Amino acid sequence: MSDLNIKTALENENTNILKKPLFHSLRVVISTLLLIVWCAVMLLVHLCWKILQLPKIEKCYFVFHGGCCWLFNLRCHVSGEISTVRPTLFLSNHISYLDVFVLGKYVPAYFIAKSEVSGWPILGWLAKAQNTLFFERNSKKVRGQMKVMSDHFEAEGNLILFPEGTSTDGTHVQPFKSSLLQSVELSEKEVLIQPVTLAYTKYKDQPMCHQRRDQYAWYATMPFASHFFNALGLAKADVEITFHQPVTLSDFENRKVCAVDCQQQVANGLHIALGDK
Incomplete structure (x- = not known):
């Protein structure tokens, strides 16, 4: 697509961004009802899975999250290889x-x-159902929290961490907090570390303008409820997920250097996905 066509598409997107037609409201209502039903069904499946002590409960989570992506009209594109080593x-x-x-x-x-x-x-309930680890932002409890993570690693469990400690508008990556890697140091098992880049790139097959991007990115003081339900009414959006080359803490001088390297990998991946020059 030429620069002129991209500019025209973005101008049209900016012009129409606040014009919410009737079908948007209708889509919100329908998607909300479907989400409630989906959560109820998957909660029942999850409970049965646990009661029957069936293996590989992750499959249940994959299906649930896949359904949520469908309800939010998120079209995901994966590049790179997801680590199969445990723990990661x-x-x-x-x-x-x-x-x-x-x-x-x-x-x-x-x-x-x-x-x-x-x-x-909603999100709190879903997080609890999926055994999310909840940590307080209290420096006095960091050591204990890192021990919980390291115990999880020693049981060959994988974890997903957002090391920026906050969310952004999706156009840049904040520095990673190296203190969160203490758990890797504490673990007696070697932990693989895999950087991952998320990029919300297109809306209805056109590059996202700033206003549209803010309908997906949730950061700063944005109210949750209105943002959440508005997102349920949006059309198809593309999300790029890039899995970078895994590393280990022993590859670096210390955890701070490791955090910087991982942050740079993620940031570079974001610039590429967004087509930054």
Whole structure:
């Protein structure tokens, strides 16, 4: 697509971004009802799976998150190879609550979230059902939290971490917090670390403008409820998921150098996915 055509497409997108037709509201209502039904069905399946002690419960999570991606009209494109080594710590940039559905569709791992998430409507309930690890933002409890993570690794469990410690508008990647890698140091098992890039790239097959991007990215002081339900009414969007080459902590001088390297890999992947020059 030529630069002129891209510019025209973005101008048209900007012009129509706030014009929400009737079918958008209708789509929100229908998608919300379907989401409620989907959550209820998958909760029942999840409970039966646990009661019967069936193996590979991750398959249940894959199906659930895949259904949520469908309801939010997210078309996912995966590049790179997902680590099959256990334990693996997946480090991803963070843009939205939608990231959980996108990553959860493919990655066999539990999420790590801030403790406040456990009390959120909808997302908090879903997070608890999937054995998410909730951590408080309290420096006094960091050591204990890192021990919980390292114990998880020693049991050959995978984890997904958003090491920026916050979410962004999806156009850049914040520095990774190296303190969160203490768990890898504490683990007696060698932990593979795989950087992952998430990029929300297109809406209705056109590059996303800033206003449209903010309908997917959830950051700063954006209200949750209105953002969530509006996202349920949007049309098809493309999400690029790039799995970079895994590393180990022993590949680097210390965890700070490792965090910087992983952040750079994720940031470079984002620039490529967004077509930045």
